[in-house]
Amino acid sequence: MADSQPLHLLIVSGGRDLPDRARDASAGLRTTVICRPEVVPRLRSREKIQRLIVLREDAPEDEWVAAARFVHAVDPVDRLTNFTEKDTEKTAAIGAALGLTWHSTETVRAVADKAEMRRRLASAGLGDVVAEVVHDVEGVLKVGERTGYPLICKPVRGVASKGVTRIDGPADIERALAWGATGAGDLDSPELMVEPFLTGEEYSVEAVSEDGEHLVVGVTRKISEPVHFVEVGHVVPAPLPTEDAERIGAAVRTALEALGVRQGVTHTEVIVAPETVHIVETHLRPAGDEIPELWARTTGVDLIEVVARQAVGRKVLDDVRAALGAPGDRPGAAAIWYACPDAVGEIVEVTGTDEARALNGVVDVEVLREPGKRLKGVTGSFARGAHVCAVGATQEEALLRAREGVRKISFTVRSSGMAERHEILAEHSG
Structure with a gap:
């Protein structure tokens, strides 16, 4: 590449405002994006993308690599990145195929697969936690017999606390497996893992x-x-x-x-x-x-x-x-607190955000689940309704201000044809 030629960055998936930030960091940066169809509506500054390649949801890794090879052949790629947690193994495969610097396929696999991660960490002397991939009740029972209870059941490739459940005994296993399967439904792997519940x-x-x-x-x-x-x-x-x-x-x-x-x-x-x-x-x-x-x-x-x-x-x-x-x-400290409405139904109205913003030390208030969206209870990180960020001289002051902001917010939810108001309590204080 000639010194005067701007860099060409291949981005796998999206990344919100990160492509724009990368352009600010490198004058004239040219970008190509390879992504799934679901990402396209969320791409920002599409007019600044040199080329956009969209692959079907079930496209195999070889097809992603072939698409990257095509781009590299017509416009050599200088840098590779993935700003998200989706399709990281495909990104690593592209890097290996094109000789571009990114995380290695071995690193990506070890990080994505929690069971493999446990094996790597144990070999480095970081704990000897038993972690087993399970497929049925019998598999969980065998882990329980070896380690005792409680256990944690989670998707092997889970994100955002989806599908995570504590198992206190055999009676909880079927419920945990069902919950884990729900959480793993849209992930790259449906497998579940069980390990002892760690305290601390x-x-x-x-x-x-x-x-x-x-x-x-x-x-x-x-x-x-x-x-x-x-x-x-x-x-x-x-x-x-x-x-x-x-x-x-x-x-x-x-x-x-x-x-x-x-x-x-x-x-x-x-x-x-x-x-x-x-x-x-x-x-x-x-x-x-x-x-x-x-x-x-x-x-x-x-x-x-x-x-x-x-x-x-x-x-x-x-x-x-x-x-x-x-x-x-x-400020000496900063904190965020989430409104977690434990309700099921359609959100009709969200009130109290202006009051939350007016509080001393509050620096950000955002509604995450707006009217028209449905609540399904506290089922994962994506079920949280709003957040408040605050700063303070100490950790205690920042946290109290954020929680007080959340107390100002309430959700009106329509369930079974009746609208009910749900005020957010600042529970789970830890």
């Missing part, structure tokens, strides 16, 4: 990797409801003693090394017991739930911007490290 405090770790070096940006406190483990709140930075934060960070760095991660922003979920840091799962993407925005407000590190810059080949680690070490007039 829940956190996530946001990190940036560059050329195999892993820098922890921070540890996020996670608050979940107790039945299906839907996340209802997050606080940054997590209120932790320095030594605990350091051992959590060390465990995550070891996990990323064991999984072969060399580049990118990662989001790793952990459960911390007095003697052990259990790695629950990791993701080759930034956190959801506005967590990157919380960290940007408290540290000045914009993790979404980091992703965009790395996509076009920019080095980022020195800038991230400098931002973390720079003094700034920023």
Whole structure:
């Protein structure tokens, strides 16, 4: 490629505003998108895309690679990325076929398949948690006999807390398998996994990797409801003693090394017991739930911007490290809390958002399920109704402000022909 020729970035799937951010990071950036039909309506700035290739939902991996080879033949591709959690194995296969830098096929497989991830982590000395792929009640019973109860049942390739259930004994197994199958229905694999229920405090770790070096940006406190483990709140930075934060960070760095991660922003979920840091799962993407925005407000590190810059080949680690070490007039903490209406029916009206925005410290209020949408109870992350973000001098102050904002919001839901108002209680305080 001539020095004057702008970069050509091949994007698999969509990425919301990330393609536009990548264009801002690389003057004249040219982009090609290969995606499924479902992604097309969500593509932003379509007029800026040089070419768009849409493959049917069930197109095999070889077809995705062939499409990328065609693009590369007519307009050589310089960089490859996938800003989402969909079709990552196809992206890795394209990278291997075209000789483009991205996560390896082995890394993507290990991260996507939770059972394989467990094997990789165990070989690196990170725990010996029994994790078995199960297909029926008998399979779960065998795990229960080996490890005892409670257990956790989840889709092997699950996202957004979909299909996750605690099993306290044999009587819960059929219900858990049915719930897991529902959660895995639109994922790349229908398989379910069972492992012992781990006890301890829940956190996530946001990190940036560059050329195999892993820098922890921070540890996020996670608050979940107790039945299906839907996340209802997050606080940054997590209120932790320095030594605990350091051992959590060390465990995550070891996990990323064991999984072969060399580049990118990662989001790793952990459960911390007095003697052990259990790695629950990791993701080759930034956190959801506005967590990157919380960290940007408290540290000045914009993790979404980091992703965009790395996509076009920019080095980022020195800038991230400098931002973390720079003094700034920023709030000491930030938090998000979710409105989780435990109702089933059609949303008729959502009120109280203006009152929530008017509260001291509240910086963002967003309705996630608008009138006309249906609620199905607290079934997964996509069932949450609204969120409130707030900042404060301390973690406690930020969290209290976010929860108070959620208390202002109420949903009117029509169920069985009758409209009922559901006020949101700030439960699950953790």
